[in-house]
Amino acid sequence: MSTELEELKEADTLPSVHELIRDRWSPRAFSDRQITRADLATILEAGRWAASSYNEQPWRFFVATKSDPEGFAKLLGLLMPMNQAWAASASVLMLSVAKKNFTHNGQPNRYGLHDAGAALASMFLQATALGLHGHGMGGFDHDRARIELNVPDDYEIGAAAAFGYLGSPDHLPEQMQKMELAKRTRKPLAEIIFATEWQKPLAL
Numbered sequence: 484m485s486t487e488l489e490e491l492k493e494a495d496t497l498p499s500v501h502e503l504i505r506d507r508w509s510p511r512a513f514s515d516r517q518i519t520r521a522d523l524a525t526i527l528e529a530g531r532w533a534a535s536s537y538n539e540q541p542w543r544f545f546v547a548t549k550s551d552p553e554g555f556a557k558l559l560g561l562l563m564p565m566n567q568a569w570a571a572s573a574s575v576l577m578l579s580v581a582k583k584n585f586t587h588n589g590q591p592n593r594y595g596l597h598d599a600g601a602a603l604a605s606m607f608l609q610a611t612a613l614g615l616h617g618h619g620m621g622g623f624d625h626d627r628a629r630i631e632l633n634v635p636d637d638y639e640i641g642a643a644a645a646f647g648y649l650g651s652p653d654h655l656p657e658q659m660q661k662m663e664l665a666k667r668t669r670k671p672l673a674e675i676i677f678a679t680e681w682q683k684p685l686a687l
């Protein structure tokens with residue numbers, strides 16, 4: 484899409500950070516161009532190779548493409564109206580769940596959602612590498628997702644995500660347009676990275 488917008492959204496990182504990380508961001512405007520099956524497979528494969536506690540791979544992903552209108556409507560219908568408003572333009576919708584217990588011993592896996600998040604993060608970066616964008620969502624009806632997607636009790640509900648090619652923000656509602664055109668910001672490292680004492684910033 485517009486290089487101007489891509490430039491505006493580029494993260495203000497240290498120059499040494501990889502461009503994939505600098506260029507990834509979460510748009511609300513997607514174009515009509517659809518993700519190919521091959522690119523979708525590549526994105527999902529990137530998620531498959533994420534690290535996980537005990538290599539449990541606790542994640543499971545529901546995936547619907549625009550070429551499957553029924554499936555797409557099913558996932559879209561689970562989203563909060565605010566998210567539906569923009570996610571309808573995406574090419575692919577996903578929803579992750581994570582297995583609550585380890586398979587090898589049945590003990591609770593405290594890292595299930597953590598690792599599902601890692602898989603989604605890998606997918607986002609792979610999408611960026613393919614010239615695509617992904618956008619995570621917590622704003623959906625978790626209870627309905629469990630029922631309508633038949634998620635078993637031993638899996639917890641994770642996050643939804645939309646993927647697609649960047650589109651023009653012109654058709655977004657005004658408030659969303661503002662967010663789409665806003666610079667991306669982050670807390671400074673000193674606020675989030677500690678040495679071995681609480682809130683004592685690591686000297687870098």
Ligand SMILES: Cc1cc2nc3c(=O)[nH]c(=O)nc-3n(C[C@H](O)[C@H](O)[C@H](O)COP(=O)(O)O)c2cc1C
Pocket residue numbers: 507508509510566618619620621622623642667
């Ligand atoms: C788990 C998760 C849940 C999110 N939920 C929503 C959501 O419901 N709606 C939305 O518009 N954005 C949502 N986001 C996107 C974040 O707002 C966005 O990642 C954050 O503002 C940083 O922007 P960036 O991804 O462009 O760097 C979510 C992101 C994640 C990872």
